[in-house]
Amino acid sequence: MSTPAAARRAAAVEDAMDDIRAIENDLGITRSAVSAIRDRLIALAAERGLFPLDEFSAPAAGDGERSRLYRLAQDADDRFALYAQRSSGQVSTPAHNHTTWAVVVGFEGQELNRFYDRTTDGGVVETHQHIVEAGTGVAMLPDDLHSIHIDTPSLNFHCYGLALERLDDRVFFDPRNHAWKTFNSVSNIYEARPDRRRTP
Numbered sequence: 001m002s003t004p005a006a007a008r009r010a011a012a013v014e015d016a017m018d019d020i021r022a023i024e025n026d027l028g029i030t031r032s033a034v035s036a037i038r039d040r041l042i043a044l045a046a047e048r049g050l051f052p053l054d055e056f057s058a059p060a061a062g063d064g065e066r067s068r069l070y071r072l073a074q075d076a077d078d079r080f081a082l083y084a085q086r087s088s089g090q091v092s093t094p095a096h097n098h099t100t101w102a103v104v105v106g107f108e109g110q111e112l113n114r115f116y117d118r119t120t121d122g123g124v125v126e127t128h129q130h131i132v133e134a135g136t137g138v139a140m141l142p143d144d145l146h147s148i149h150i151d152t153p154s155l156n157f158h159c160y161g162l163a164l165e166r167l168d169d170r171v172f173f174d175p176r177n178h179a180w181k182t183f184n185s186v187s188n189i190y191e192a193r194p195d196r197r198r199t200p
């Protein structure tokens with residue numbers, strides 16, 4: 001899409017992803033690295049004029065989805081994927097891991113993140129919460145567990161060490177059956193990189 005914001009957005013996203021690659025290269029996959037990646041994405045999200053909400057439309061009633069992803073960046077080898085997640089409200093996930101590092105940063109609305117530890121009997125226990133909204137974010141290592149809960153329309157940025165469609169071994173905890181299961185819930189992904197725009 002060639003809008004005034006789109007070209008500036010593409011350049012700013014490229015700069016951010018260059019910095020994020022360098023952070024991982026310098027610090028490895030560590031708490032300090034993912035915290036620095038979160039802070040870099042908070043800085044990107046602070047450039048609010050780059051992300052007009054009408055260029056990231058939310059699912060409408062009857063679309064059969066309440067959340068969709070816009071792919072903003074992804075390397076040729078599928079590493080370093082950045083998405084804008086647009087939700088029309090009422091989105092919730094069970095506790096899950098990512099098998100790669102993961103960062104969520106706010107832009108519009110609120111996304112409640114609950115964090116968990118595994119228990120000795122094979123379940124999970126909640127350890128803390130963070131409300132992701134503009135100016136804040138959360139950062140996770142590959143084995144960290146969280147769940148997300150959205151009640152109102154929102155736009156958040158999700159960044160992963162590897163593209164979502166490559167994360168085949170993610171697991172979630174099913175409390176009803178007290179069992180861990182494969183987590184293959186991926187929203188529709190819309191291409192939002194310059195010159196590659198298409199719909200699923």
Ligand SMILES: [Fe+2]
Binds near residue numbers: 096097146
């Ligand atoms: Fe997640």
